[in-house]
Amino acid sequence: MKKKDYFDLYREMVVIRRIEERSAELYQKGKIGGFLHLYIGQEAVCTGICSVKKPQDRIITTYRDHGWAISAGIDPKAVMAELLGKVDGCSEGKGGSMHMADVEKNFWGGHAIVGAHIPIAAGMALGDVYLGNEDAVTICMFGDGATNIGFFHEGLNLSQVWNLPVLWVCENNQYGMGTAVDRASAVSEIRQKAEGYGMRNERIDGMDLMSVQDEVAGILETIRGGGGPYLLEIMTYRYRGHSMGDPERYREKDEVRKWEAEDPIGIFRKYLMDNSIATEKELDDQDVEAERITQEAVDFAEASPEPGDETLFEHIYFEPTPIEYRSYALKKKSEGK
Numbered sequence: 632m633k634k635k636d637y638f639d640l641y642r643e644m645v646v647i648r649r650i651e652e653r654s655a656e657l658y659q660k661g662k663i664g665g666f667l668h669l670y671i672g673q674e675a676v677c678t679g680i681c682s683v684k685k686p687q688d689r690i691i692t693t694y695r696d697h698g699w700a701i702s703a704g705i706d707p708k709a710v711m712a713e714l715l716g717k718v719d720g721c722s723e724g725k726g727g728s729m730h731m732a733d734v735e736k737n738f739w740g741g742h743a744i745v746g747a748h749i750p751i752a753a754g755m756a757l758g759d760v761y762l763g764n765e766d767a768v769t770i771c772m773f774g775d776g777a778t779n780i781g782f783f784h785e786g787l788n789l790s791q792v793w794n795l796p797v798l799w800v801c802e803n804n805q806y807g808m809g810t811a812v813d814r815a816s817a818v819s820e821i822r823q824k825a826e827g828y829g830m831r832n833e834r835i836d837g838m839d840l841m842s843v844q845d846e847v848a849g850i851l852e853t854i855r856g857g858g859g860p861y862l863l864e865i866m867t868y869r870y871r872g873h874s875m876g877d878p879e880r881y882r883e884k885d886e887v888r889k890w891e892a893e894d895p896i897g898i899f900r901k902y903l904m905d906n907s908i909a910t911e912k913e914l915d916d917q918d919v920e921a922e923r924i925t926q927e928a929v930d931f932a933e934a935s936p937e938p939g940d941e942t943l944f945e946h947i948y949f950e951p952t953p954i955e956y957r958s959y960a961l962k963k964k965s966e967g968k
Contacts, residue, residue, distance in 0.1 A: 776807025
């Protein structure tokens, strides 16, 4: 990689961190509604994977999707606008925190129902096989908690039966909501769940960007070469609660501090300096640039208008009949809206 490439990766992780921190502030001010699941602590996973994928590779993930949206190429302005429910958001203000998507960038969205997107990922990979897109891989992320439900097992089984080009990625951040993995899973390593389907699997360090890059790059090429599906368990940690309403009574402060000492941004920063790739000042400059990008995104989002009532029936599977729409319009008119 060139020096600029390293800087781009470092800045991307910092931007994701700053966007999430500002999102928490805006949520507490009532400017972001619904649920908000922060990605703080897991930045090396999305940054590392997206840096080695190809444009034809599909990305599909869970409701903890802001970092993935940015790494997939969505402008932080559009991400922040979506968080605030504004028309300039990547889902036009209708998806919010959990439903960001941009199919032109092959980012097929965050999904709110735990594990429900896993069979969808298998279907997308099957579609690529039918269409002859032999060089495309579907990369599907999910949390450790999703591996205990039927969607996970159905998706993995079919992907192995049909030898589909899927990289299954479990972002094991140690907790399914407030339940530790060892209290809910019969096996201590999630990757072992692939053994029942004869699927290749591995567990790697998700706090080290360079490790994620190296491991995922090789796995993707194997899948691309007809090697079939692969389950990758990436060990990571979320520094904040499951969502903004989480009181975090289920884990000790010492545990959080231990993982914070292994911060992915700090690890990568140290790597760049130890290997004389960047100086402290150069990285400080990237921090300043990341802060500028974040502030610009917040300003853009707050200035963006909210969707009008007339957009309520747009982009839905079921189109209302003229009578239904007229009834809705008359009701809004009678309410003076």
